[in-house]
Amino acid sequence: MPAARNKVGFTMKNTPRTREQLLSARLRQLADAGLMRQRRRLDSPLTPHAIMEGQKMLAFASNDYLGLAAHPDIIAAMAQGARDWGAGSGASHLISGHLKAHETLERRLAEFTGFDRCLVFSAGYLANLAVTPTLAAGRDDAIFADRLNHASLIDAARLSRARQHRYPHGDMAALERLLAQSAAKTKVIVSDAVFSMDGDLAPLSDLFRLAERFDAWxxxxxxxxxxxxxPEGRGSLAHCGIRPHPRILLMATLGKAAGTSGAFVAGSALAIEYLLQNARSYIFTTAQPPAIAAAATKSLEIIQNDEARRAHLRALIRQLQTGCAALPWRLLPSETAIQPLMLGENDKALALSQQLWRRGLWVAAIRPPTVPPGTARLRISLSAAHGENDVAELINALRELA
Ligand SMILES: Cc1ncc(COP(=O)(O)O)c(C=O)c1O
Known part of the structure; x- marks a missing residue:
């Protein structure tokens, strides 16, 4: 009998017979490949100095880049939001779950990003599922995606019947060729702005130019x-000097730098109305709890006004880059809070993460399928809530372990 190949691509010589045997065999293979994942339990709020599984740890593992997740004003806004609007929204936006707290957040986000209009979602995953397959739904359409796009963008493309094209990471010549060859009715180019596991910035100006030239979203x-x-933390498009435009749809999450939860999509009034009427992951899910919308509205105010947090974060990034320069492992070129230290093999990344853990430092090892095989890494994630001493402690530990 030929060897069976399971979903994660492992070959199984002795094909298991029962459902339980099948799951156990697959789990064993994940373990053998160094790909088992483990959740770490936090016993305190998420701050760099956290209690994790009963131990005091210094954490470099969150996406709370501005240190807002435990900000007292945002916590107070969330508590007040719950008192004003209740704990849950009770329904989807189009039934009866669209509260004034959501509407306020949408209006502020539109003002902040400069787009006509926004839609708020309860997760970035859902926001991404809403956009690409709704714009490019049919077999006559085509999606052009960077190979390193986030899993939620990949899954979004899978929901569409459109033709899929994945271009090598950041390769604008390849994208141009694919666009030039395509006769699709609707073309959608889709990319992370900052790649989540590499920390590098997509060539946004080139992407926009190609979108203009080939009349793509x-x-x-x-x-x-x-x-x-x-400027004021308005995001990657503003960073690259790209102004809001009717062919752009911007998605961003509220669970990372904003320190809360959920996400939004910003675009032209027409495109947003189209999503509201058609996007299944907007229509068929309960609206974000209104207290979170209230908290995110407060967070937006802090993001806009507290430039010192971004300046401090930039200083920490430079400190880490300088401190890691002499290590045997290389940091990927990244100017963002995501600083990946490349180890290559899964076991090496896991072992270094565990050695750091034993010294009270929490840095996540990232392995396939989150990143391509052979590119396992420590994803060092910096936050404005870190101090210079914290970064120095991590650098010293890495130097000793090297
Ligand atoms: C690039 C990117 N897009 C989308 C998401 C999904 O957002 P959320 O966690 O709000 O579902 C994430 C991470 O979670 C991400 O890193």
Whole structure:
């Protein structure tokens, strides 16, 4: 009998017979390949100095880039939001779950990003599922995606019947060729702005130029740039000097630099109305709890006014880059809070993460399928809530372990 190949691509010589045997065999293979994942339990709020599984740890593992997740004013806004509007929204936006707290947040986000209109979602995953397959739904349409796009963008493309094209990471010549060859009725170019596991910035100006030339939509996921990059933290498009345009749809999450939860999509009034009427992951899900919308509205105010947080974060990034220069492992070139230290093999990344853990430092090892095989890494994630001493402690530990 030929060897069976399971979903994650492992060959199984002795094909298991029962459902339980099948799951156990797949889990064993994940473990053998160094790909088992483990959740770490936090026993305190998420701050760099956190209690994790009963131990005091210094954490470099969150996306709370501006240190807002435990900000007292945002916590107070969330508590007040719950008192004003209740704990849950009770329904989807189009039934009866669209509260004034959501509407206020949408209006402020539109003002902040400069787009006509915004839609708020309860997760970035859902926001991404809403955009690409709604714009490019049919077999006559085509989606052009960077190979390193976030899983939610990849899954979004899978929901569409459109032709899929994935171009090598950041390769604008390849994208241009694909666009030139395409006779699709609707073309959608989709890319992370800041790549979540590499920390590098997409060539946004080139993407926009190609979108203009080939009359395509440009869908940008700015989960990791919003709040961090650009004047007043307006995000990656503003950072690159790209003004809002009717062919751009901008998605960003509120669970990273904004320190809360959920996401939004910003665009022209027409495009947003089209999503509201058609996007299944907007229509068929309960609206974000209104207290979170109230908290995110407060967070937006802090993002806009507290430039010192971004300046401090930039100083920490430079400190880490300088401190890691002599290590045997290389940091990927990244000017953002995401600083990946490349180890290559899964076991090496896991072992270094575990050695740091034993010294009270929490840095996540990132392995396939989150990143391509052979590119396992430590994803060092910096936050404005870190101090210089914290970064120095991490650098010293890495030097000793090297
Ligand atoms: C680039 C990117 N897009 C989308 C998401 C999904 O956002 P959310 O966590 O709000 O579902 C994430 C991470 O979670 C991300 O890194």
């Amino acid at each position: 440009l869908v940008i996921d700015d989960a990791h740039g919003f709040g961090v990059l650009g």
